[in-house]
Amino acid sequence: MQKTKMAKMGLKTLGAATAVALAMAGAAVADGHAKVKVGVITTLTGGGAGLGVDIRDGFLLAVKQSGNDGIEVVVEDDQRKPDVAVQLADKMIQSEKVDILTGIVWSNLALAVVPSATAQGKFYLSPNAGPFQLAGKGCHENYFNVAWQNDNLHEAAGAHATSVGYKNSFILAPNYPAGKDALKGYKRMYSGDLAGELYTKLGQTDYAAEIAQIRASDADSVFFFLPGGMGISFLKQYADSGIDLPVVGPAFSFDQGILQAVGDAALGVQNTSQWNKDIDNPANKAFVETFQAEYGRLPSLYASQGFDTANLIISAMGKADVKDQDAFRAALKEADFASVRGKFKFGNNNHPIQDIYVREVIKEGDVYTNKIISTGLTDHQDVYAAECKL
Amino acid sequence: MIRERYLNLLIGALLLIVPLVALQLDEPFIITLATKAAILALAGVGLNLALGQGGLVSFGHAAYFGIGGYAMGILASHAQDYAPLMEAPFLIEGTNLMPVIWLVAIVASALAALLIGALSLRTSGVYFIMVTLAFGQMFYYFTVSWPAYGGEDGLSIYVRNQFPGVNTLDPIQFFGICFVVLMAVLFLVNRLNKSPFGLALNGAHQNEERALTVGINVYRLRLVAFVISGAITGLAGALFADLNRFVSPTMFSWHTSGEIMVFIILGGVARLFGPVAGAAVYILLEHMLGGISEYWQIYLGLILLFVVLFAKGGIVGGLARREVRHDG
Amino acid sequence: MPPSASSEQLTFHRRGRALPVKTIKGRAMSSILIIEQILNGLQFGVMLFLMAAGLTLIFGVMGLINLAHGSLYMVGAFAAAAVAGWTGSFLLALAASLAAAALFGALIELTVIRRLYARDHLDQVLATFALILIFSEATRWVFGSFPLFLNIPEALSGTLTLPGGIEYSRYRLTIILIGLAVAVGLFLLISKTRVGMRIRAGENDREMIGALGVDISVLYTLVFALGAALAGLSGALVGAIQSVEVGMGEPVLILAFVVIVIGGIGSIKGALAGAILVGLTDTLGRTMLPWVFAVFMDPAAASSVGSALASMLIYILMAGVLLFKPTGLFGSA
């Protein structure tokens, strides 16, 4: 009795969720032409919620602007738990009958969801995570990465360090796969020596010990990858330690959402990113303005990636019917949309080939943000593409 | 409580009927939810033996849940890329046969429970709660940073493991397996509770001094209960991993331990079917509230709070008692 | 991820430019560094003590396990960040953290917690587990999903040079001093004052104190608010050098529990000893273990294995202590 009710109510709420999403998308679904249903699984609660919220907002903004009534969006919260993400994917595929999945922020969640989703003949477009397993041997024709392969920004940081002539970097990252990939990526393009290489505890908040080791080393620069709160803590404590070695890192710890929490500690730090709000192209200008108008805050890297992902889908919808998988796949691969990061194209493994910029943290009025100072890598493609049989 | 028996039948029947109805309505996801409920219920049944009957408040049962999960993940991943688990001293191949995986999961988690229990049971009260929690955390951090099986990324298994004569990829058939396992374990646990062992365990829970002075070695008694409890939760872990075709360290996180406890409280402590009702309702809530608001966990928290404070005895406790009152 | 992939990962490490092992050895082990690391361990321990003190006080007096203690820590940090944002004054921020945490502490004591004193630990764990969910999401609802800014006051920023040429953060030294001051304060409160006497009476014998004509429920509310205030204070102090964000309370909560279990639940002295012990073990483990492993391993692997073990170290320590003293170092059965 009560259980069958559960079934019904379950469905009702799904309906509700969809309706909400639709309202956001400001679309009135009417005419018969091929509709596309997109499932957005992202992190909306708990520690990492900021990233998921940005991706979602960027995505929905693009959908709204397109005015395309053929796209229907369902958003669900994965609580940053892989098993929850897997079950949401099942739900999206089994009951929502979505054509495309997207939204996942974290590599470990992506690794849990993507293989089975693509195996079930769904498209997955990654707006953030790009673990190497899915870029190399594990690549799949239905998996498109609209952000970057995980190593890319770190490689750019390494290249930058080399080009500005750092000879002895101290590098650190959390002791988990993404952290190891980060140091791997940096070392791939960095040609100096290492003054030290540290793996910290995942979720660690006190870095006094590590900073002391940096001070004691004869390093001439510091590279770190510490996403989320870890990066904030490290930067504050580093700034307070009085060490004045130059810091390089990927964009994650210097992103719009985080910078305000870091404050002066981040000023002048050079970080690598494939996007910044001052990239000079009309799409980007429009995006930055409309995003601020819509949500009352500056867009972040993640928002830009969500925005591009949605636009990629919409561009493909114009070319092919999603039910015709091969045609739609081809349409996606063309990447015929105005990316806010300027030029954008897919490599053989459906990962981006794009420029990666070096940004510097500055203060505009009382807002901390980034400005591009140089181009770190041009038309950069990940090293795993070679292992991908596509 | 004869009434409770009827209630149990009802709960069991509902858990069986819902997915069958969903099958008719072609709502495979409801089946997946019911499967999840059955599996988490199994984990709860395991903990309930230690916690409900034995009064051993373990805040670290995620450890056994995770070990079960990794038993599946490791065996299956080796089977999936034909790399033997070990060559020397003797060859061990991976496998994708559920019965074998279950056996390994049970044995592995039982051994872990034996070790952890032997140490933890020297303490009591809050210390017991906290030391079990600590062991859970140890496993968590170990798996996060242990590269061999994916670390925090976890392990994906591309096809669900096999069970002779069943198509495990078909949701309803996999549910069938989980449901049967759950019912079998419930049957055994029921016998266990009624047995001299169960009586002694419960007696020691109510009055340790008494149990000692009638000649019962309470420590050994509890240790055995703890091991059985861990083994059951480990089996649930293996099934859970197969449901998601994925394992990761989050199975070890202290939130998991907390959730397994929540099922028991929701359903009714020391009630045979308590964890079943609890897990089902919890999943129902998670599923419904998730659609209502981005801040749904507030509501979840409030509901839990209400149950703990005002609905002592949980669902089964509440319903069963009310029926009795109608009698007299 | 199938093992093949991870082995690939390892080969990547080997391809990665080999790190001059002796640098790390030579440096990591210089005596100055060791002293500095001991100082860091001490300071980390003191941070933990601020958190653990309230937890252990509440348990000692009311026999309550409060998982929501981490939420009060978070409340303190957010309150401080908000007030610092408006007024720009760090002192006002600290005051706000104390007030807000104490207020919310008293609030949940009156509405929820006091119903739990008579209950078993299981109910306490679950009710306060529910409170965590409520606090976290409510905070996110009020302050949004993005971390807040809270910075060290000018006066305390930067480092000063200690005898022996150790450069050490002023702010961290301040935290050590505040922590020790709080410790002394609590000792005095409990051993010298009337309230302290009542608290001790409450620990020993609820009926007796009731007979003394003390309104026990008021006392309990006060004690809980005090514990909450301490959590809030540590949240604010730590927030200035860490990230003020939802969920910041959980890792430190678990650590605080490890601390009071090691020290003996209910004992302030134990909390202090446990905190310092955990602080030192964690900090020194983090720095020493990778170095130890580097002696016989490829450095990258050594660092990863070493830190893996380091992250488990305090739990191993806790299990070890409980094996020999099942009620903690200063605990009474």
Add this chain to the structure above:
Amino acid sequence: MTDSILRVDNICKSFGALKASDSITLDLKPGEIHALIGPNGAGKSTLIKQIAGGLKPDSGKVFFDGRDVSQHSTARRARAGLGRTFQISALAMDFTVLENVVLGAVGQSGSWFRFFRDAMKDTRLLERAYKALDRVELRDLAHVRTSELSHGRRRQLEVAVALTLSPKAFLMDEPMAGMGAEGSQALTGFLEALKTEAPILLVEHDMDAVFALADRISVLVYGKIIATGSVDEIRTNPEVKLAYLGEEDAA
């Protein structure tokens, strides 16, 4: 002293400065009731604990049934046939009366590692349980929840549980405590009968009961046995008078 079933040999136990047991020696012979009396805080409970096994003496030995059990656990001493009742009833309050005695039977039979037979259908256990209940005339209440029993009934149940062990000796800690006049009279009669099957070491405050029941009395003051002897010897013993007068003045 081979004829004594229970013998405490020169036991010492101190908590810090306080000597709770100061080289105590006493024994329990078949068929007797040996009462242990003394003012509050004399260390009676401490002594009982050391005999039952809950507390390890600093020095000295405990012999039971001819064997040195000093190192044995409470459970093992119980299985050896040391039956015990408590000052405050130690029973499983949520169990029925029957379940409590069956629990005793389970302990006695060492069958608590049987996982599948239903304990409440096990004839051997039930037989033993009912026999014990009959002895204390509680069979009618077999299916009543223990928490619903009156204080006196619980005392009886305590004894019944102890009986399921078919003990070779009883340790009884103030069985009369909190029982009405006729209640304790009934119990007195019962103990009279009980001692023939197993001697009783009785700790009791109720002096009338003690003087009515005891074959021998030991007086414990500040952890020392100041006198052991027959009822009359103790009645007339000046030291005992002193100790008790002292207490009565205080009272």
